[in-house]
Each structure stands twice: as structure tokens, then as C-alpha cells.
Amino acid sequence: MEYLVAFIFGLLVGSFLNVCIYRIPKGKSIVSPPSSCPSCGERIKWYDNIPVISYLLLRGRCRHCGERISLRYPVVELLTAFLTVVILWKFGLSISAFYYLILTYVLIVISFIDLDTMLVPVKLCYFAMLAGILFSPLVLEVSFKDSVLGASFGAGLILFIIETYAIFTGKEGMGYGDANIMALIGAFIGWQKVLLALFIASFVGALVGIGYILLKGKNFRVAIPFGPFLSVGGYVTVIYGNKLLEWYLGGLG
Known part of the structure; x- marks a missing residue:
């Protein structure tokens, strides 16, 4: 159970890391404003921002403009989740x-x-x-x-x-x-x-x-x-x- 919790926690952190990866090079704040589509600028609703699941349900495209969403987003989320589990396995809580x-x-x-x-x-x-x-x-x-x-x-x-x-x-x-x-x-x-x-x-x-x-x-x-x-x-x-x-x-x- 603790590994499952760690995996889910890692997915959520990975979603935030995606924000950091996109915004830091641009000199933007990593806490505000809320996430939006890079193509059309439409705010991303919470149900379209669920790590990995939303990407799959949307088939990798923005709900509003249909522009393709980079595969990097679910990759970062899954990588973060996996590495989080490994750290827990190595060092425990x-x-x-x-x-x-x-x-x-x-x-x-x-x-x-x-x-x-x-x-x-x-x-x-x-x-x-x-x-x-x-x-x-x-x-x-x-x-x-x-x-x-x-x-x-x-x-x-x-x-x-x-x-x-x-x-x-x-x-x-x-x-x-x-x-x-x-x-x-x-x-x-x-x-x-x-x-x-x-x-x-x-x-x-x-x-x-x-x-x-x-x-x-x-x-x-x-x-x-x-x-x-x-x-x-x-x-x-x-x-x-x-x-x-x-x-x-x-x-x-």
C-alpha cells in the first residue's frame, strides 16, 4: 500500500515538475497563474489535469483547440512516480x-x-x-x-x-x-x-x-x-x- 501511495504522490509531484520544466526557462512563476494550454491559452480544468489519465482520455490533445500535447508530460509524471517508489524502497519512510x-x-x-x-x-x-x-x-x-x-x-x-x-x-x-x-x-x-x-x-x-x-x-x-x-x-x-x-x-x- 505504501508503494501505491508513493506512486500516486510521485504522479502528482511529476505534474508540478512539468510546470517547472515549462516555466523556469521562460522566467515565469511556477505557482501562478493556473496551468493553461500553450497553444490556445485556455485554462486547463482540474479534470483535464489528472496525471497520465487525462492525457490518455484526451488522446494527447487539448480539449479546446485540438493541438497535440507533448508526450513529455506523461513521461515526466510516470518517471517521477517510479523514481519516488525506488527511493521509498531504498530508504523507507x-x-x-x-x-x-x-x-x-x-x-x-x-x-x-x-x-x-x-x-x-x-x-x-x-x-x-x-x-x-x-x-x-x-x-x-x-x-x-x-x-x-x-x-x-x-x-x-x-x-x-x-x-x-x-x-x-x-x-x-x-x-x-x-x-x-x-x-x-x-x-x-x-x-x-x-x-x-x-x-x-x-x-x-x-x-x-x-x-x-x-x-x-x-x-x-x-x-x-x-x-x-x-x-x-x-x-x-x-x-x-x-x-x-x-x-x-x-x-x-
């Missing part, structure tokens, strides 16, 4: 679960904004990073000191990669916004797991990038936002980081 739900929800917003605009909402990263640091004394998984060091190491590592790449190639590889994302992730996972999160992000990013290039017939200079892969690396590290490190260090031993 605890302060730690609330702590890592903050990270999860922020990473979802950042990832989809990065996919849509190729830009990272720096202010959101900054405030979420501060939340990770300030709330760290309340959880057992990361200490205040490790949180501060994690944010510093995460940002510093990405900045080092950016500057080194620029020196040797004369071009910009990763964006500076990625440093903000890694600082945010580092604040929640601690400095010890920053390299693991970055390795997972790079591995997944390489696989997806190569697949995209082969599928679309693009060359290797195509620009692909790295924020979503950093988010994947951070989330996987939260869930499986300890086991992955134990497996790796055990193998070395």
Missing part, C-alpha cells in the same frame, strides 16, 4: 528518503530543461545544493563536511575537465552549467562518490551518444546535453553507490 527525493525531483527538472533548451537552470542548482548541505546533518548517509567537500569536488572536477579540454582542443566541450549540476549532486552524495557518479554518467552518455549518432547518421561533433547523464549518474549512485564501491574495491582486493 525516513528523513533520508525526503532528503534524496529533493535531489531526485530537482534532477528531473534540470534534465528536461537541459534537453529542451541546452541550458542549465543555475539558480535552481544553487539553491538545491544549499539544501543538500544544510540538511545533511539530518541524515546518516552523508555528513555536513562530506557534503561541503562533495559540492566543491564535484564542481571543481567538471571545471578542470572543461578547462583542460579547451586548452588541448581550443574548443568548449562540456558547458559550465554541468559544473553546477555536479556541485548539486556532490552535496547530496559526498565527495567520496563523486568520481563514481561521473563515471556512470560518462559511461551512459557514451552509449547513448554513440547510439544516437549511428541512428541519426550524425557526426561525432553533434551537441548532446550532458546534464541528463549527470543526473542518471547521481541517482544511480544514491541507490547503488555503496554496493558498486564494495564490488569494485572487493575486486581490487
Whole structure:
């Protein structure tokens, strides 16, 4: 029953995250006015704003103008619900679960904004990073000191990669916004797991990038936002980081 409640809660949060994803890049308030159709501007009634269900009943189109509604909306809602359930499975009903739900929800917003605009909402990263640091004394998984060091190491590592790449190639590889994302992730996972999160992000990013290039017939200079892969690396590290490190260090031993 608690997983069902978590799933429904995640769907509702996902609906709100969709608002954030749409409005934050435009500099609009995320609390007012009420949601409306981007095409015709008609206010969306509550019965047309039920996560996933309304999308299916409306067959993915606005009730008023018939314009197609982006598939991103139910995808974000279902993804948020699923990841919420996983956090509950990992940490149970605890302060730690609330702590890592903050990270999860922020990473979802950042990832989809990065996919849509190729830009990272720096202010959101900054405030979420501060939340990770300030709330760290309340959880057992990361200490205040490790949180501060994690944010510093995460940002510093990405900045080092950016500057080194620029020196040797004369071009910009990763964006500076990625440093903000890694600082945010580092604040929640601690400095010890920053390299693991970055390795997972790079591995997944390489696989997806190569697949995209082969599928679309693009060359290797195509620009692909790295924020979503950093988010994947951070989330996987939260869930499986300890086991992955134990497996790796055990193998070395």
C-alpha cells in the first residue's frame, strides 16, 4: 500500500515538475497563474489535469483547440512516480528518503530543461545544493563536511575537465552549467562518490551518444546535453553507490 501511495504522490509531484520544466526557462512563476494550454491559452480544468489519465482520455490533445500535447508530460509524471517508489524502497519512510527525493525531483527538472533548451537552470542548482548541505546533518548517509567537500569536488572536477579540454582542443566541450549540476549532486552524495557518479554518467552518455549518432547518421561533433547523464549518474549512485564501491574495491582486493 505504501508503494501505491508513493506512486500516486510521485504522479502528482511529476505534474508540478512539468510546470517547472515549462516555466523556469521562460522566467515565469511556477505557482501562478493556473496551468493553461500553450497553444490556445485556455485554462486547463482540474479534470483535464489528472496525471497520465487525462492525457490518455484526451488522446494527447487539448480539449479546446485540438493541438497535440507533448508526450513529455506523461513521461515526466510516470518517471517521477517510479523514481519516488525506488527511493521509498531504498530508504523507507525516513528523513533520508525526503532528503534524496529533493535531489531526485530537482534532477528531473534540470534534465528536461537541459534537453529542451541546452541550458542549465543555475539558480535552481544553487539553491538545491544549499539544501543538500544544510540538511545533511539530518541524515546518516552523508555528513555536513562530506557534503561541503562533495559540492566543491564535484564542481571543481567538471571545471578542470572543461578547462583542460579547451586548452588541448581550443574548443568548449562540456558547458559550465554541468559544473553546477555536479556541485548539486556532490552535496547530496559526498565527495567520496563523486568520481563514481561521473563515471556512470560518462559511461551512459557514451552509449547513448554513440547510439544516437549511428541512428541519426550524425557526426561525432553533434551537441548532446550532458546534464541528463549527470543526473542518471547521481541517482544511480544514491541507490547503488555503496554496493558498486564494495564490488569494485572487493575486486581490487
